[in-house]
Amino acid sequence: MRSRYFKQRLFFGAVRLSALVITLALLGILAYILAHGFRAITWEFLTQSPTDSMTKGGIMPAIVGTLYLTVGAILVALPLGVVSAIFLTEYAKQGALSRIIRVGVNCLAGVPSVVFGLFGLGFFVVFLKFGSSILAGALTLGILILPTIIGAAEEALKAVPQTFREASLALGVSKWNTIFRIVLPSALPGILTGAILGVGRAAGETAPIMFTAAAFFTAVLPKSIFDEVMALPYHIYVLATAGTHIEETRPLQYGTVLVLIALVLGIDLIAIIMRSMFRRNKRW
Amino acid sequence: MEKDFIVRTKNVDFFYGAFRALSDVTVDFEKNKVTALIGPSGCGKSTLLRLLNRMNDLIDGTRVEGEILLEGRNIYAPDVDPVEIRQRIGMVFQKPNPFPKSIYNNITYAPKLSGIVDSEEIEALVEESLRQAVLWDEVKDILTKSAMTLSGGQQQRLCIARALAMKPDVILMDEPSSALDPISTAKIEELIDTLKKHYTIIIVTHNMQQAARISEYTGFFYLGKLIEFNATEKIFTNPDVKQTEDYITGRFG
Numbered sequence: 001m002r003s004r005y006f007k008q009r010l011f012f013g014a015v016r017l018s019a020l021v022i023t024l025a026l027l028g029i030l031a032y033i034l035a036h037g038f039r040a041i042t043w044e045f046l047t048q049s050p051t052d053s054m055t056k057g058g059i060m061p062a063i064v065g066t067l068y069l070t071v072g073a074i075l076v077a078l079p080l081g082v083v084s085a086i087f088l089t090e091y092a093k094q095g096a097l098s099r100i101i102r103v104g105v106n107c108l109a110g111v112p113s114v115v116f117g118l119f120g121l122g123f124f125v126v127f128l129k130f131g132s133s134i135l136a137g138a139l140t141l142g143i144l145i146l147p148t149i150i151g152a153a154e155e156a157l158k159a160v161p162q163t164f165r166e167a168s169l170a171l172g173v174s175k176w177n178t179i180f181r182i183v184l185p186s187a188l189p190g191i192l193t194g195a196i197l198g199v200g201r202a203a204g205e206t207a208p209i210m211f212t213a214a215a216f217f218t219a220v221l222p223k224s225i226f227d228e229v230m231a232l233p234y235h236i237y238v239l240a241t242a243g244t245h246i247e248e249t250r251p252l253q254y255g256t257v258l259v260l261i262a263l264v265l266g267i268d269l270i271a272i273i274m275r276s277m278f279r280r281n282k283r284w
Numbered sequence: 285m286e287k288d289f290i291v292r293t294k295n296v297d298f299f300y301g302a303f304r305a306l307s308d309v310t311v312d313f314e315k316n317k318v319t320a321l322i323g324p325s326g327c328g329k330s331t332l333l334r335l336l337n338r339m340n341d342l343i344d345g346t347r348v349e350g351e352i353l354l355e356g357r358n359i360y361a362p363d364v365d366p367v368e369i370r371q372r373i374g375m376v377f378q379k380p381n382p383f384p385k386s387i388y389n390n391i392t393y394a395p396k397l398s399g400i401v402d403s404e405e406i407e408a409l410v411e412e413s414l415r416q417a418v419l420w421d422e423v424k425d426i427l428t429k430s431a432m433t434l435s436g437g438q439q440q441r442l443c444i445a446r447a448l449a450m451k452p453d454v455i456l457m458d459e460p461s462s463a464l465d466p467i468s469t470a471k472i473e474e475l476i477d478t479l480k481k482h483y484t485i486i487i488v489t490h491n492m493q494q495a496a497r498i499s500e501y502t503g504f505f506y507l508g509k510l511i512e513f514n515a516t517e518k519i520f521t522n523p524d525v526k527q528t529e530d531y532i533t534g535r536f537g
Contacts, residue, residue, distance in 0.1 A: 172371030
Protein backbone atom coordinates (compact mmCIF):
# COMPACT_ATOMS: atom_id res chain seq x y z
CA MET A 1 0.00 0.00 0.00
CA ARG A 2 2.71 2.43 0.94
CA SER A 3 4.76 1.54 -2.10
CA ARG A 4 1.78 2.27 -4.34
CA TYR A 5 1.36 5.63 -2.70
CA PHE A 6 5.06 6.27 -3.18
CA LYS A 7 4.89 5.38 -6.87
CA GLN A 8 1.98 7.72 -7.34
CA ARG A 9 3.86 10.55 -5.69
CA LEU A 10 6.89 9.80 -7.82
CA PHE A 11 4.84 9.85 -10.99
CA PHE A 12 2.95 13.02 -10.12
CA GLY A 13 6.24 14.61 -9.23
CA ALA A 14 7.68 13.71 -12.64
CA VAL A 15 4.59 15.10 -14.37
CA ARG A 16 4.82 18.36 -12.47
CA LEU A 17 8.52 18.58 -13.17
CA SER A 18 8.06 18.17 -16.95
CA ALA A 19 5.38 20.84 -17.00
CA LEU A 20 7.62 23.10 -14.99
CA VAL A 21 10.63 22.55 -17.27
CA ILE A 22 8.57 23.41 -20.35
CA THR A 23 7.14 26.55 -18.78
CA LEU A 24 10.54 27.63 -17.52
CA ALA A 25 12.14 27.04 -20.91
CA LEU A 26 9.55 29.24 -22.58
CA LEU A 27 9.72 31.94 -19.92
CA GLY A 28 13.51 31.74 -19.97
CA ILE A 29 13.71 32.34 -23.71
CA LEU A 30 11.21 35.19 -23.53
CA ALA A 31 12.96 36.81 -20.57
CA TYR A 32 16.34 36.54 -22.24
CA ILE A 33 15.11 38.13 -25.46
CA LEU A 34 13.23 40.78 -23.55
CA ALA A 35 16.24 41.63 -21.41
CA HIS A 36 18.54 41.94 -24.41
CA GLY A 37 16.10 43.48 -26.82
CA PHE A 38 13.81 45.88 -25.06
CA ARG A 39 16.36 48.72 -25.07
CA ALA A 40 16.41 48.59 -28.86
CA ILE A 41 12.65 49.10 -29.09
CA THR A 42 12.04 52.77 -29.74
CA TRP A 43 9.53 54.57 -31.88
CA GLU A 44 12.31 55.25 -34.35
CA PHE A 45 13.26 51.56 -34.44
CA LEU A 46 9.73 50.60 -35.43
CA THR A 47 9.12 53.34 -37.98
CA GLN A 48 12.45 54.03 -39.71
CA SER A 49 14.50 52.22 -42.31
CA PRO A 50 17.94 50.89 -41.40
CA THR A 51 20.82 53.32 -41.84
CA ASP A 52 24.63 53.23 -41.64
CA SER A 53 25.04 49.71 -43.10
CA MET A 54 22.15 48.52 -40.93
CA THR A 55 23.94 49.34 -37.68
CA LYS A 56 21.50 52.12 -36.85
CA GLY A 57 17.99 53.17 -37.70
CA GLY A 58 14.92 50.98 -37.63
CA ILE A 59 13.42 47.85 -39.14
CA MET A 60 10.18 49.15 -40.58
CA PRO A 61 10.68 47.64 -44.05
CA ALA A 62 11.27 44.23 -42.48
CA ILE A 63 8.13 44.48 -40.33
CA VAL A 64 6.04 45.43 -43.33
CA GLY A 65 7.67 42.73 -45.45
CA THR A 66 7.04 39.97 -42.94
CA LEU A 67 3.46 41.15 -42.51
CA TYR A 68 2.88 40.97 -46.27
CA LEU A 69 4.56 37.58 -46.59
CA THR A 70 2.66 36.06 -43.66
CA VAL A 71 -0.73 37.38 -44.69
CA GLY A 72 0.01 36.37 -48.28
CA ALA A 73 0.96 32.84 -47.18
CA ILE A 74 -2.31 32.51 -45.23
CA LEU A 75 -4.30 33.83 -48.19
CA VAL A 76 -2.68 31.15 -50.34
CA ALA A 77 -2.82 28.25 -47.89
CA LEU A 78 -6.14 28.76 -46.10
CA PRO A 79 -8.53 28.44 -49.07
CA LEU A 80 -6.46 25.71 -50.69
CA GLY A 81 -6.07 23.81 -47.41
CA VAL A 82 -9.72 24.06 -46.40
CA VAL A 83 -10.94 22.93 -49.80
CA SER A 84 -8.49 20.00 -49.73
CA ALA A 85 -9.69 19.05 -46.25
CA ILE A 86 -13.33 19.23 -47.40
CA PHE A 87 -12.50 16.95 -50.28
CA LEU A 88 -10.70 14.47 -48.02
CA THR A 89 -13.34 14.33 -45.28
CA GLU A 90 -16.60 14.93 -47.12
CA TYR A 91 -16.20 13.75 -50.69
CA ALA A 92 -13.34 11.29 -51.17
CA LYS A 93 -14.20 7.66 -50.61
CA GLN A 94 -11.99 6.27 -47.87
CA GLY A 95 -9.80 4.23 -50.16
CA ALA A 96 -6.48 4.14 -51.98
CA LEU A 97 -6.77 7.66 -53.43
CA SER A 98 -7.46 9.43 -50.15
CA ARG A 99 -4.70 7.38 -48.48
CA ILE A 100 -2.21 8.47 -51.12
CA ILE A 101 -3.23 12.11 -50.71
CA ARG A 102 -2.89 11.87 -46.93
CA VAL A 103 0.56 10.29 -47.20
CA GLY A 104 1.49 13.09 -49.61
CA VAL A 105 0.30 15.76 -47.20
CA ASN A 106 2.19 14.19 -44.30
CA CYS A 107 5.37 13.93 -46.36
CA LEU A 108 5.01 17.56 -47.32
CA ALA A 109 4.90 18.40 -43.62
CA GLY A 110 8.22 16.61 -43.10
CA VAL A 111 10.12 18.28 -45.93
CA PRO A 112 12.90 20.60 -44.62
CA SER A 113 12.06 24.23 -45.19
CA VAL A 114 15.16 24.93 -47.24
CA VAL A 115 13.84 22.46 -49.82
CA PHE A 116 10.74 24.60 -50.15
CA GLY A 117 13.03 27.58 -50.61
CA LEU A 118 14.89 25.92 -53.44
CA PHE A 119 11.65 24.78 -55.03
CA GLY A 120 10.27 28.32 -54.79
CA LEU A 121 13.40 29.66 -56.40
CA GLY A 122 13.26 27.18 -59.25
CA PHE A 123 9.53 27.27 -59.86
CA PHE A 124 8.08 30.63 -58.84
CA VAL A 125 11.11 32.90 -59.17
CA VAL A 126 12.76 31.46 -62.26
CA PHE A 127 10.27 29.33 -64.16
CA LEU A 128 7.16 31.50 -63.64
CA LYS A 129 9.38 34.61 -63.77
CA PHE A 130 7.90 36.16 -60.61
CA GLY A 131 11.41 37.21 -59.63
CA SER A 132 12.37 37.53 -55.98
CA SER A 133 9.07 39.01 -54.81
CA ILE A 134 6.29 39.03 -52.22
CA LEU A 135 4.27 36.82 -54.56
CA ALA A 136 6.96 34.15 -54.88
CA GLY A 137 7.69 34.24 -51.14
CA ALA A 138 4.03 34.08 -50.12
CA LEU A 139 3.40 31.15 -52.48
CA THR A 140 6.44 29.29 -51.15
CA LEU A 141 5.45 29.91 -47.52
CA GLY A 142 1.87 28.99 -48.42
CA ILE A 143 2.94 25.56 -49.63
CA LEU A 144 5.10 25.18 -46.55
CA ILE A 145 2.16 25.69 -44.16
CA LEU A 146 -0.37 23.86 -46.32
CA PRO A 147 -0.01 20.53 -44.43
CA THR A 148 -0.59 22.29 -41.10
CA ILE A 149 -3.75 23.93 -42.41
CA ILE A 150 -5.04 20.74 -44.07
CA GLY A 151 -4.40 18.71 -40.93
CA ALA A 152 -6.16 21.16 -38.64
CA ALA A 153 -9.07 21.66 -41.04
CA GLU A 154 -9.51 17.91 -41.44
CA GLU A 155 -9.63 17.39 -37.69
CA ALA A 156 -12.06 20.27 -37.32
CA LEU A 157 -14.37 18.89 -40.03
CA LYS A 158 -14.26 15.40 -38.55
CA ALA A 159 -15.20 16.82 -35.15
CA VAL A 160 -18.50 18.20 -36.52
CA PRO A 161 -21.15 15.72 -35.36
CA GLN A 162 -22.44 13.45 -38.11
CA THR A 163 -25.97 14.20 -36.86
CA PHE A 164 -25.66 17.77 -38.21
CA ARG A 165 -24.96 16.44 -41.67
CA GLU A 166 -27.80 13.93 -41.44
CA ALA A 167 -30.25 16.54 -40.15
CA SER A 168 -29.46 18.86 -43.02
CA LEU A 169 -29.50 16.21 -45.74
CA ALA A 170 -32.75 14.74 -44.41
CA LEU A 171 -34.38 18.14 -44.95
CA GLY A 172 -33.68 17.86 -48.65
CA VAL A 173 -30.69 20.19 -48.58
CA SER A 174 -27.96 19.42 -51.08
CA LYS A 175 -24.62 18.07 -49.97
CA TRP A 176 -22.83 21.23 -51.06
CA ASN A 177 -25.15 23.47 -49.03
CA THR A 178 -24.91 21.11 -46.07
CA ILE A 179 -21.13 21.42 -46.09
CA PHE A 180 -21.07 25.12 -46.80
CA ARG A 181 -23.77 26.24 -44.37
CA ILE A 182 -23.71 23.69 -41.56
CA VAL A 183 -20.44 21.78 -41.47
CA LEU A 184 -17.99 24.53 -42.36
CA PRO A 185 -19.35 27.15 -39.90
CA SER A 186 -19.19 24.57 -37.12
CA ALA A 187 -15.62 23.71 -38.06
CA LEU A 188 -14.40 27.31 -38.34
CA PRO A 189 -12.92 27.62 -34.84
CA GLY A 190 -10.78 24.53 -35.42
CA ILE A 191 -9.76 25.73 -38.86
CA LEU A 192 -8.67 29.04 -37.36
CA THR A 193 -6.52 27.15 -34.89
CA GLY A 194 -4.73 25.68 -37.88
CA ALA A 195 -4.34 29.15 -39.34
CA ILE A 196 -2.81 30.35 -36.07
CA LEU A 197 -0.21 27.58 -36.18
CA GLY A 198 0.43 28.43 -39.81
CA VAL A 199 1.00 32.11 -39.03
CA GLY A 200 3.70 31.30 -36.51
CA ARG A 201 5.42 29.01 -38.94
CA ALA A 202 5.19 31.34 -41.94
CA ALA A 203 6.32 34.44 -40.09
CA GLY A 204 9.34 32.77 -38.56
CA GLU A 205 10.80 30.82 -41.48
CA THR A 206 14.00 32.07 -43.04
CA ALA A 207 15.08 29.46 -45.54
CA PRO A 208 11.99 29.51 -47.80
CA ILE A 209 12.10 33.29 -48.27
CA MET A 210 15.85 33.62 -48.53
CA PHE A 211 15.82 32.73 -52.24
CA THR A 212 12.32 33.81 -53.10
CA ALA A 213 11.40 37.11 -51.49
CA ALA A 214 13.78 38.56 -48.97
CA ALA A 215 16.09 41.44 -49.75
CA PHE A 216 19.33 41.97 -47.89
CA PHE A 217 18.52 45.64 -47.65
CA THR A 218 15.96 47.94 -49.15
CA ALA A 219 14.97 51.27 -47.71
CA VAL A 220 11.77 51.57 -49.73
CA LEU A 221 8.51 49.84 -49.01
CA PRO A 222 7.13 47.48 -51.67
CA LYS A 223 4.75 49.00 -54.19
CA SER A 224 3.43 45.78 -55.69
CA ILE A 225 3.45 42.07 -55.01
CA PHE A 226 6.28 41.73 -57.52
CA ASP A 227 8.66 43.75 -55.33
CA GLU A 228 11.32 42.32 -53.08
CA VAL A 229 10.93 42.98 -49.37
CA MET A 230 12.99 42.84 -46.25
CA ALA A 231 11.74 40.29 -43.74
CA LEU A 232 12.32 40.01 -39.99
CA PRO A 233 13.75 36.47 -39.83
CA TYR A 234 16.09 37.10 -42.72
CA HIS A 235 17.10 40.46 -41.29
CA ILE A 236 18.03 38.74 -38.03
CA TYR A 237 20.02 36.16 -39.94
CA VAL A 238 21.86 38.85 -41.88
CA LEU A 239 22.66 40.94 -38.82
CA ALA A 240 23.80 37.96 -36.82
CA THR A 241 25.98 36.29 -39.45
CA ALA A 242 26.66 38.39 -42.50
CA GLY A 243 26.84 41.97 -41.29
CA THR A 244 30.01 43.96 -40.85
CA HIS A 245 29.32 44.77 -37.22
CA ILE A 246 27.91 41.62 -35.74
CA GLU A 247 28.75 42.34 -32.11
CA GLU A 248 27.70 45.97 -32.23
CA THR A 249 24.28 45.15 -33.61
CA ARG A 250 23.42 42.52 -30.98
CA PRO A 251 20.79 44.76 -29.32
CA LEU A 252 19.25 45.40 -32.73
CA GLN A 253 19.14 41.64 -33.37
CA TYR A 254 17.33 40.98 -30.10
CA GLY A 255 15.06 43.92 -30.72
CA THR A 256 14.15 42.50 -34.10
CA VAL A 257 13.46 39.09 -32.56
CA LEU A 258 11.21 40.75 -30.02
CA VAL A 259 9.30 42.52 -32.77
CA LEU A 260 8.93 39.25 -34.69
CA ILE A 261 7.46 37.51 -31.65
CA ALA A 262 5.14 40.44 -31.01
CA LEU A 263 4.04 40.44 -34.64
CA VAL A 264 3.21 36.71 -34.60
CA LEU A 265 1.36 37.16 -31.31
CA GLY A 266 -0.54 40.10 -32.78
CA ILE A 267 -1.72 38.18 -35.83
CA ASP A 268 -2.58 35.20 -33.62
CA LEU A 269 -4.56 37.47 -31.33
CA ILE A 270 -6.75 38.56 -34.24
CA ALA A 271 -7.36 34.91 -35.13
CA ILE A 272 -8.06 34.02 -31.50
CA ILE A 273 -10.61 36.82 -31.16
CA MET A 274 -12.28 35.70 -34.40
CA ARG A 275 -12.29 32.14 -33.14
CA SER A 276 -13.96 32.99 -29.85
CA MET A 277 -16.56 34.99 -31.75
CA PHE A 278 -17.35 31.98 -33.94
CA ARG A 279 -17.43 29.69 -30.92
CA ARG A 280 -20.26 31.63 -29.33
CA ASN A 281 -23.56 29.91 -30.13
CA LYS A 282 -21.64 26.95 -31.46
CA ARG A 283 -21.85 24.63 -28.50
CA TRP A 284 -23.25 21.19 -28.88
CA MET B 285 -62.90 1.52 -50.22
CA GLU B 286 -59.69 1.39 -52.22
CA LYS B 287 -56.72 2.14 -50.00
CA ASP B 288 -54.30 4.87 -51.03
CA PHE B 289 -50.71 3.71 -50.58
CA ILE B 290 -48.16 6.50 -50.79
CA VAL B 291 -44.98 4.46 -50.27
CA ARG B 292 -44.54 0.83 -51.27
CA THR B 293 -41.53 -1.39 -51.17
CA LYS B 294 -41.21 -4.40 -53.46
CA ASN B 295 -38.87 -7.28 -52.63
CA VAL B 296 -36.28 -5.00 -51.07
CA ASP B 297 -32.89 -6.48 -50.16
CA PHE B 298 -30.24 -4.36 -48.51
CA PHE B 299 -26.56 -5.12 -47.96
CA TYR B 300 -23.90 -3.52 -45.81
CA GLY B 301 -20.94 -4.93 -47.70
CA ALA B 302 -21.53 -8.68 -47.60
CA PHE B 303 -23.96 -8.51 -44.68
CA ARG B 304 -27.57 -8.80 -45.70
CA ALA B 305 -29.52 -6.45 -43.43
CA LEU B 306 -32.91 -6.80 -45.14
CA SER B 307 -34.27 -9.62 -47.20
CA ASP B 308 -37.26 -9.54 -49.46
CA VAL B 309 -39.22 -6.81 -47.68
CA THR B 310 -42.50 -5.97 -49.36
CA VAL B 311 -44.73 -3.55 -47.52
CA ASP B 312 -47.25 -0.83 -48.40
CA PHE B 313 -47.66 2.33 -46.33
CA GLU B 314 -51.09 3.88 -46.39
CA LYS B 315 -51.51 7.60 -46.85
CA ASN B 316 -52.31 9.73 -43.78
CA LYS B 317 -51.94 6.83 -41.40
CA VAL B 318 -49.38 6.04 -38.75
CA THR B 319 -47.41 2.88 -39.38
CA ALA B 320 -45.16 1.54 -36.63
CA LEU B 321 -42.16 -0.69 -37.28
CA ILE B 322 -41.20 -2.84 -34.32
CA GLY B 323 -38.73 -5.61 -33.61
CA PRO B 324 -35.61 -6.35 -31.58
CA SER B 325 -32.39 -4.33 -32.05
CA GLY B 326 -30.64 -5.07 -35.32
CA CYS B 327 -33.74 -6.49 -36.98
CA GLY B 328 -33.57 -4.03 -39.88
CA LYS B 329 -36.45 -1.71 -39.03
CA SER B 330 -34.29 1.43 -38.87
CA THR B 331 -32.45 0.32 -41.98
CA LEU B 332 -35.74 0.13 -43.86
CA LEU B 333 -36.75 3.55 -42.55
CA ARG B 334 -33.50 5.10 -43.75
CA LEU B 335 -33.95 3.47 -47.14
CA LEU B 336 -37.23 5.30 -47.64
CA ASN B 337 -35.55 8.71 -47.94
CA ARG B 338 -32.22 7.45 -49.22
CA MET B 339 -30.29 8.27 -46.04
CA ASN B 340 -28.36 5.02 -46.43
CA ASP B 341 -26.76 6.57 -49.51
CA LEU B 342 -24.39 8.25 -47.07
CA ILE B 343 -22.83 4.96 -46.02
CA ASP B 344 -20.08 3.61 -48.27
CA GLY B 345 -20.34 0.04 -49.47
CA THR B 346 -24.08 -0.47 -49.28
CA ARG B 347 -26.35 -1.91 -51.94
CA VAL B 348 -30.13 -1.91 -52.48
CA GLU B 349 -32.08 -4.38 -54.57
CA GLY B 350 -35.76 -4.34 -55.33
CA GLU B 351 -37.94 -1.27 -55.65
CA ILE B 352 -39.12 1.46 -53.33
CA LEU B 353 -41.95 3.44 -54.86
CA LEU B 354 -43.10 6.91 -53.86
CA GLU B 355 -46.48 7.39 -55.53
CA GLY B 356 -45.53 4.82 -58.11
CA ARG B 357 -42.06 6.16 -58.91
CA ASN B 358 -38.98 4.15 -57.96
CA ILE B 359 -36.89 6.43 -55.76
CA TYR B 360 -33.76 4.42 -56.55
CA ALA B 361 -34.09 4.92 -60.30
CA PRO B 362 -30.91 6.45 -61.75
CA ASP B 363 -32.63 9.68 -62.82
CA VAL B 364 -33.99 10.42 -59.36
CA ASP B 365 -32.32 13.13 -57.28
CA PRO B 366 -32.19 12.04 -53.61
CA VAL B 367 -32.43 15.71 -52.57
CA GLU B 368 -35.86 15.91 -54.14
CA ILE B 369 -36.96 12.69 -52.42
CA ARG B 370 -35.83 14.00 -49.05
CA GLN B 371 -37.80 17.20 -49.57
CA ARG B 372 -40.94 15.07 -49.88
CA ILE B 373 -40.02 12.52 -47.20
CA GLY B 374 -38.81 14.22 -44.03
CA MET B 375 -37.10 12.57 -41.10
CA VAL B 376 -36.91 12.95 -37.34
CA PHE B 377 -34.02 11.25 -35.61
CA GLN B 378 -33.61 9.36 -32.37
CA LYS B 379 -31.64 12.07 -30.63
CA PRO B 380 -32.83 15.64 -31.05
CA ASN B 381 -30.36 17.25 -33.44
CA PRO B 382 -31.14 20.93 -33.90
CA PHE B 383 -28.54 23.01 -35.70
CA PRO B 384 -26.40 25.33 -33.57
CA LYS B 385 -28.46 28.24 -34.85
CA SER B 386 -31.36 30.25 -33.50
CA ILE B 387 -34.78 28.61 -33.20
CA TYR B 388 -35.98 30.80 -36.06
CA ASN B 389 -33.08 29.87 -38.34
CA ASN B 390 -33.49 26.18 -37.58
CA ILE B 391 -36.92 26.39 -39.21
CA THR B 392 -36.03 28.69 -42.08
CA TYR B 393 -32.74 27.03 -43.05
CA ALA B 394 -34.04 24.40 -45.47
CA PRO B 395 -37.07 26.31 -46.89
CA LYS B 396 -34.85 29.26 -47.76
CA LEU B 397 -32.40 27.01 -49.58
CA SER B 398 -35.27 25.39 -51.43
CA GLY B 399 -36.10 28.79 -52.89
CA ILE B 400 -38.56 30.57 -50.60
CA VAL B 401 -37.37 34.17 -50.43
CA ASP B 402 -40.46 36.21 -49.51
CA SER B 403 -39.91 37.30 -45.92
CA GLU B 404 -43.61 37.34 -45.02
CA GLU B 405 -44.00 33.85 -46.38
CA ILE B 406 -40.98 32.75 -44.33
CA GLU B 407 -42.37 34.28 -41.13
CA ALA B 408 -45.75 32.68 -41.68
CA LEU B 409 -44.02 29.38 -42.28
CA VAL B 410 -42.10 29.63 -39.00
CA GLU B 411 -45.26 30.27 -37.00
CA GLU B 412 -47.27 27.61 -38.82
CA SER B 413 -44.58 24.94 -38.40
CA LEU B 414 -44.04 25.71 -34.73
CA ARG B 415 -47.79 25.71 -34.08
CA GLN B 416 -48.16 22.37 -35.82
CA ALA B 417 -45.39 21.00 -33.63
CA VAL B 418 -47.11 22.49 -30.53
CA LEU B 419 -44.03 24.50 -29.70
CA TRP B 420 -45.13 28.00 -30.71
CA ASP B 421 -46.45 29.13 -27.34
CA GLU B 422 -43.27 28.04 -25.60
CA VAL B 423 -40.80 29.70 -27.97
CA LYS B 424 -42.61 32.58 -29.67
CA ASP B 425 -40.77 35.13 -27.52
CA ILE B 426 -37.33 33.56 -27.82
CA LEU B 427 -37.14 32.81 -31.54
CA THR B 428 -33.71 34.41 -31.84
CA LYS B 429 -32.24 32.34 -29.03
CA SER B 430 -30.02 29.38 -29.80
CA ALA B 431 -31.94 26.14 -30.25
CA MET B 432 -29.34 24.54 -28.00
CA THR B 433 -30.86 26.30 -24.98
CA LEU B 434 -34.13 24.35 -25.31
CA SER B 435 -34.90 21.22 -23.30
CA GLY B 436 -34.56 17.82 -24.99
CA GLY B 437 -38.31 17.49 -25.54
CA GLN B 438 -38.55 20.99 -26.97
CA GLN B 439 -35.56 20.33 -29.20
CA GLN B 440 -37.25 17.23 -30.58
CA ARG B 441 -40.46 19.16 -31.31
CA LEU B 442 -38.31 21.81 -32.98
CA CYS B 443 -36.82 19.08 -35.15
CA ILE B 444 -40.35 17.98 -36.05
CA ALA B 445 -41.31 21.61 -36.81
CA ARG B 446 -38.18 21.91 -38.94
CA ALA B 447 -39.22 18.85 -40.94
CA LEU B 448 -42.80 20.16 -41.27
CA ALA B 449 -41.55 23.48 -42.66
CA MET B 450 -40.52 21.64 -45.82
CA LYS B 451 -44.14 20.51 -46.22
CA PRO B 452 -43.28 16.88 -46.84
CA ASP B 453 -45.82 14.18 -47.67
CA VAL B 454 -44.26 11.58 -45.44
CA ILE B 455 -42.46 11.92 -42.12
CA LEU B 456 -40.12 9.17 -40.98
CA MET B 457 -39.45 8.96 -37.26
CA ASP B 458 -36.61 6.88 -35.90
CA GLU B 459 -37.43 6.23 -32.23
CA PRO B 460 -38.25 9.91 -31.80
CA SER B 461 -39.00 9.73 -28.08
CA SER B 462 -36.49 7.16 -26.87
CA ALA B 463 -34.17 9.88 -25.55
CA LEU B 464 -36.99 11.80 -23.82
CA ASP B 465 -38.73 11.69 -20.45
CA PRO B 466 -42.32 10.38 -20.15
CA ILE B 467 -43.96 13.83 -20.27
CA SER B 468 -42.08 14.84 -23.40
CA THR B 469 -42.86 11.44 -24.87
CA ALA B 470 -46.57 11.95 -24.25
CA LYS B 471 -46.38 15.33 -26.01
CA ILE B 472 -44.68 13.79 -29.03
CA GLU B 473 -47.34 11.06 -29.19
CA GLU B 474 -50.16 13.62 -29.04
CA LEU B 475 -48.40 15.51 -31.77
CA ILE B 476 -48.15 12.44 -33.99
CA ASP B 477 -51.86 11.90 -33.54
CA THR B 478 -52.71 15.38 -34.86
CA LEU B 479 -50.11 15.30 -37.63
CA LYS B 480 -51.55 12.23 -39.31
CA LYS B 481 -54.43 14.28 -40.67
CA HIS B 482 -52.02 15.87 -43.11
CA TYR B 483 -49.02 13.58 -43.18
CA THR B 484 -48.17 9.95 -43.55
CA ILE B 485 -46.08 8.90 -40.58
CA ILE B 486 -43.79 5.90 -40.42
CA ILE B 487 -42.28 5.40 -37.01
CA VAL B 488 -39.68 3.01 -35.67
CA THR B 489 -40.12 2.32 -32.00
CA HIS B 490 -38.74 0.04 -29.33
CA ASN B 491 -41.68 0.80 -27.13
CA MET B 492 -44.50 -1.59 -27.92
CA GLN B 493 -47.09 0.30 -25.90
CA GLN B 494 -46.22 3.31 -27.97
CA ALA B 495 -46.76 1.39 -31.20
CA ALA B 496 -50.09 0.14 -29.88
CA ARG B 497 -51.17 3.62 -28.78
CA ILE B 498 -50.35 5.66 -31.84
CA SER B 499 -50.34 3.50 -34.96
CA GLU B 500 -52.96 2.11 -37.30
CA TYR B 501 -50.62 -0.45 -38.82
CA THR B 502 -47.67 -2.32 -37.40
CA GLY B 503 -44.90 -4.24 -39.06
CA PHE B 504 -42.85 -6.72 -37.04
CA PHE B 505 -39.29 -7.30 -38.19
CA TYR B 506 -36.95 -10.07 -37.16
CA LEU B 507 -33.48 -10.82 -38.55
CA GLY B 508 -33.95 -8.58 -41.58
CA LYS B 509 -37.31 -10.03 -42.56
CA LEU B 510 -40.76 -8.56 -42.29
CA ILE B 511 -42.44 -11.29 -40.26
CA GLU B 512 -45.89 -9.81 -40.08
CA PHE B 513 -47.65 -6.68 -41.26
CA ASN B 514 -51.15 -6.04 -40.05
CA ALA B 515 -53.56 -3.62 -38.48
CA THR B 516 -52.11 -2.64 -35.11
CA GLU B 517 -55.12 -3.94 -33.23
CA LYS B 518 -54.79 -7.31 -34.89
CA ILE B 519 -51.03 -7.52 -34.26
CA PHE B 520 -51.42 -6.78 -30.57
CA THR B 521 -54.48 -8.93 -29.90
CA ASN B 522 -54.42 -11.80 -32.31
CA PRO B 523 -51.31 -11.95 -34.49
CA ASP B 524 -51.17 -14.39 -37.38
CA VAL B 525 -47.59 -15.47 -36.78
CA LYS B 526 -46.34 -17.16 -33.64
CA GLN B 527 -43.03 -15.22 -33.64
CA THR B 528 -44.95 -11.95 -33.49
CA GLU B 529 -46.91 -13.15 -30.52
CA ASP B 530 -43.75 -14.34 -28.79
CA TYR B 531 -42.12 -10.95 -29.27
CA ILE B 532 -45.12 -8.92 -28.20
CA THR B 533 -45.70 -10.98 -25.10
CA GLY B 534 -42.04 -10.60 -24.19
CA ARG B 535 -40.97 -14.19 -24.67
CA PHE B 536 -37.93 -13.01 -26.64
CA GLY B 537 -36.48 -9.77 -27.89
